[in-house]
Amino acid sequence: MYRSVEEYLDALKKEMQGFDSATMQDALTDAEEHLRTALETARESQPEMDAAATLPAIIEQYGSPEETAAAYAEVERRTSPSLAQSVNRKQRTGLGRFFGVYADPKAWGALLYMLIAFVTGVIYFTWAVTGISVSLSFALFIFGLPVMLLFLLSVRGVAWLEGRLVEALLGVRMPRRPLFAPQNIKWQERIKLLVIDKHTWLSFLYMVVQLVLGTLYFVVLVTLFAFSLSGIAIPILQEAFNISVIDTGSTYYYLPQWGYPLVVLAGLLLWTATMHLVKLVGDLHGRYAKAMLVVEQD
Amino acid sequence: MVDHNMPTKKFQKEMNSGTASLVMLSVLSQSEDPMYGYQIAKLLDDNRQDALAMKQGALYPVLRSLEKNGLLSSKVEPSVSGPPRRYYTITGDGRETLTLWTEIWSQMKSFVDSILEGESDV
Numbered sequence: 001m002y003r004s005v006e007e008y009l010d011a012l013k014k015e016m017q018g019f020d021s022a023t024m025q026d027a028l029t030d031a032e033e034h035l036r037t038a039l040e041t042a043r044e045s046q047p048e049m050d051a052a053a054t055l056p057a058i059i060e061q062y063g064s065p066e067e068t069a070a071a072y073a074e075v076e077r078r079t080s081p082s083l084a085q086s087v088n089r090k091q092r093t094g095l096g097r098f099f100g101v102y103a104d105p106k107a108w109g110a111l112l113y114m115l116i117a118f119v120t121g122v123i124y125f126t127w128a129v130t131g132i133s134v135s136l137s138f139a140l141f142i143f144g145l146p147v148m149l150l151f152l153l154s155v156r157g158v159a160w161l162e163g164r165l166v167e168a169l170l171g172v173r174m175p176r177r178p179l180f181a182p183q184n185i186k187w188q189e190r191i192k193l194l195v196i197d198k199h200t201w202l203s204f205l206y207m208v209v210q211l212v213l214g215t216l217y218f219v220v221l222v223t224l225f226a227f228s229l230s231g232i233a234i235p236i237l238q239e240a241f242n243i244s245v246i247d248t249g250s251t252y253y254y255l256p257q258w259g260y261p262l263v264v265l266a267g268l269l270l271w272t273a274t275m276h277l278v279k280l281v282g283d284l285h286g287r288y289a290k291a292m293l294v295v296e297q298d
Numbered sequence: 299m300v301d302h303n304m305p306t307k308k309f310q311k312e313m314n315s316g317t318a319s320l321v322m323l324s325v326l327s328q329s330e331d332p333m334y335g336y337q338i339a340k341l342l343d344d345n346r347q348d349a350l351a352m353k354q355g356a357l358y359p360v361l362r363s364l365e366k367n368g369l370l371s372s373k374v375e376p377s378v379s380g381p382p383r384r385y386y387t388i389t390g391d392g393r394e395t396l397t398l399w400t401e402i403w404s405q406m407k408s409f410v411d412s413i414l415e416g417e418s419d420v
Binding site for chain 1: 315334335336339343353354355356358359360362363377381382383384
């Protein structure tokens with residue numbers, strides 16, 4: 001049936017069409033680890049064995065691609081990604097849904113992610129720009145090549161790390177670990193794969209763009225938070241600390257007391273709306289990160 | 299005597315998926331060193347009887363889901379030859395859960411046994 005591990009993996013990949021790409025990647029790495037280890041063990045006990053002849057028995061024990069795919073589907077059905085279980089346990093009506101966002105871990109996760117994105121954005125950008133400039137300028141010399149390759153490797157590492165962050169905070173399934181490079185190829189081939197893989201460059205682009213996005217997220221968040229908080233704080237500031245709403249140095253404008261409920265309500269509504277915005281942006285960013293950082297199976 | 303008709307296969311499958319997590323936690327709690335998937339599969343193979351033919355490939359998603367629930371932890375280490383291997387270790391949470399599950403299992407076992415042996419007052 002299958003004459004090599006690759007053939008089995010191809011069949012498994014086909015069988016898992018339509019699965020979440022991260023689950024598929026988990027399944028492929030697991031299968032590859034198992035089948036290769038089993039082959040290796042068989043080879044140790046009888047060195048002259050023929051891999052093509054031993055493989056069917058190993059696969060028989062491991063399970064056909066259909067069986068393996070079914071096993072992952074079964075487990076995946078029972079355990080969903082870290083934060084995804086929280087999606088509407090019961091359908092609530094208008095107002096409840098609007099304020100229900102405070103009970104939604106996805107919104108809080110996204111909020112935290114957007115704040116962190118400011119810091120990671122700066123780090124990614126610095127690393128990406130430094131790495132590429134150093135690599136390009138060293139390209140004149142013979143040792144420029146290894147520097148370039150190390151940098152590209154680090155980009156894949158950062159992509160993986162960012163993937164973990166996105167999965168933990170935004171609840172989007174990302175691969176547990178980088179896909180294996182095909183076995184039994186020379187290191188020159190490996191390097192070629194690293195350089196021509198579009199995800200190396202998409203990850204690089206992601207690192208650069210993250211500075212802009214991170215800054216944008218941070219600024220928008222802080223601004224909206226400041227507006228909301230000031231609305232809520234106006235009555236306290238005026239009544240307890242005698243600080244006016246508008247203070248030009250010569251004129252002081254105090255909000256009349258009938259306005260208190262209005263500004264507090266406006267502040268609360270604005271912050272609740274912000275939480276919805278945050279959730280939406282988190283969702284979009286998760287999808288964008290997945291498209292950029294994860295090797296999609298095709 | 300292994301029957302291979304559909305309901306029997308389905309029954310086997312359900313029994314396997316019901317007990318796989320317990321078995322795997324137990325194997326890892328008895329092992330001094332972290333173990334990788336193939337090792338666990340081999341060990342189960344050596345103890346398995348005909349009726350319990352669970353495919354080795356079905357162990358891996360169970361291991362992953364146990365890890366996701368914090369009952370196992372894992373790390374990937376390169377191997378001398380072949381691809382890197384994922385080594386699993388049981389966590390403190392895992393050990394506590396195992397004690398609970400063992401309790402449930404023995405209750406379940408004696409309950410089913412007592413029904414099968416007709417000792418109940420039905």
